[in-house]
Each structure stands twice: as structure tokens, then as C-alpha cells.
Amino acid sequence: MFLSEEADQFELPVHETGFTREELEELLSLLESNEPVGPNSGSEGSTGAVSSLEPNEPVSPNYGSEGSTRAVYSADERKKRRMESNRESARRSRWRKRMHLENVTDEINRLSIENRQLKNRVSSVMNQYHIVWRENEQLRSESVALWAKLSDLYWTLATMQPR
Known part of the structure; x- marks a missing residue:
């Protein structure tokens, strides 16, 4: 996929983004997958965040501010x-x-x-x-x-x- 090739080509400066390497890899994998991202998706046992979207409506990677790649996390x-x-x-x-x-x-x-x-x-x-x-x-x-x-x-x- 294009994003994984970019990740291989460029070493991301973790200290400048505030994300750990694992978090960046998780975000990249979410962007590469075609699975919908929503309040009920994610790991088992996570409560998910409250969203204004309909339950079956997919969340785009650019949901929120344009260019945002932040995922929804529980407390x-x-x-x-x-x-x-x-x-x-x-x-x-x-x-x-x-x-x-x-x-x-x-x-x-x-x-x-x-x-x-x-x-x-x-x-x-x-x-x-x-x-x-x-x-x-x-x-x-x-x-x-x-x-x-x-x-x-x-x-x-x-x-x-x-x-």
C-alpha cells in the first residue's frame, strides 16, 4: 500500500509528533485498512468515545479537522x-x-x-x-x-x- 511504503521510506520523528512509534504504526494501519472506524470499533473491552455519527455510519480518517489522523480512544x-x-x-x-x-x-x-x-x-x-x-x-x-x-x-x- 502507498502509506506503508511512505512509512518505510521516511523515519517519522516521534519526539516531534508526540506519538510513540507504536501509536504511529497503529494510526497508519487504521488509515490503510478499509474498515470503518466508529465508536464500537477497536479493541475488545474498550468503551469507545461518544460520537455524533449514526451507529452504522463509517468514520473517515479525516473525520474532525481536515488532515487529522487522531483515533478515538476511551478514557x-x-x-x-x-x-x-x-x-x-x-x-x-x-x-x-x-x-x-x-x-x-x-x-x-x-x-x-x-x-x-x-x-x-x-x-x-x-x-x-x-x-x-x-x-x-x-x-x-x-x-x-x-x-x-x-x-x-x-x-x-x-x-x-x-x-
């Missing part, structure tokens, strides 16, 4: 489906939380490494600064000493010159 089935959906939602939520925690942990590790590297660079720059500062101080004191010698030489030279 117990709806509760079971809701519980299953909630479990799946909780599982996805735990998975997202775990992924978020892993991402945050990775970010912390990356930033810790970057912080350590920056501290090392600051330490290196500070060491260079102290070396250059000491050298500069030494050169200033040498400059003062040389200016003093030069001044003495000028005075000596000035005193030796006849007037």
Missing part, C-alpha cells in the same frame, strides 16, 4: 497515552538537562583553562615589567652619575681655560 486509553506521553516528555527533559549540564561543565573547563592561561600571561608580563623597571632605574642612576661627571668635566675645563 482509560487516553489516560494511558497521557502517562506514556508524560514519561516520554520527562525522559526528554532529563536528556536536555543532562546535555545542558554537560555543556555547562565543558564551558567551565574551557573557561578554567583560558583563565589559567591568562593568569600565566599576566604573571609573565608582570615579571617582564619588573625586569624592565629595574633596568630603567639602573639606567636613570647611571644617567645621573654621567651628568654629574660631565658637569665636573665642564667645571674643570672652565677653570683651566685662561680668561
Whole structure:
């Protein structure tokens, strides 16, 4: 049948539709079958939902809103489906939380490494600064000493010159 070929060709994203794989397969099988779907059809023991259709009137797969493929379920089935959906939602939520925690942990590790590297660079720059500062101080004191010698030489030279 055409629908089963489509189902084989495309992997349906269960997490986006809110249906489990089994529910999607059941819906596809209902669409492929030519059996009428109504309040009295379905599994034994299910109460069925109240419908405004006549008892012998078949229900099309598009009954309700156009393009809808939702089947009619009893209250117990709806509760079971809701519980299953909630479990799946909780599982996805735990998975997202775990992924978020892993991402945050990775970010912390990356930033810790970057912080350590920056501290090392600051330490290196500070060491260079102290070396250059000491050298500069030494050169200033040498400059003062040389200016003093030069001044003495000028005075000596000035005193030796006849007037």
C-alpha cells in the first residue's frame, strides 16, 4: 500500500509528533485498512468515545479537522497515552538537562583553562615589567652619575681655560 511504503521510506520523528512509534504504526494501519472506524470499533473491552455519527455510519480518517489522523480512544486509553506521553516528555527533559549540564561543565573547563592561561600571561608580563623597571632605574642612576661627571668635566675645563 502507498502509506506503508511512505512509512518505510521516511523515519517519522516521534519526539516531534508526540506519538510513540507504536501509536504511529497503529494510526497508519487504521488509515490503510478499509474498515470503518466508529465508536464500537477497536479493541475488545474498550468503551469507545461518544460520537455524533449514526451507529452504522463509517468514520473517515479525516473525520474532525481536515488532515487529522487522531483515533478515538476511551478514557482509560487516553489516560494511558497521557502517562506514556508524560514519561516520554520527562525522559526528554532529563536528556536536555543532562546535555545542558554537560555543556555547562565543558564551558567551565574551557573557561578554567583560558583563565589559567591568562593568569600565566599576566604573571609573565608582570615579571617582564619588573625586569624592565629595574633596568630603567639602573639606567636613570647611571644617567645621573654621567651628568654629574660631565658637569665636573665642564667645571674643570672652565677653570683651566685662561680668561
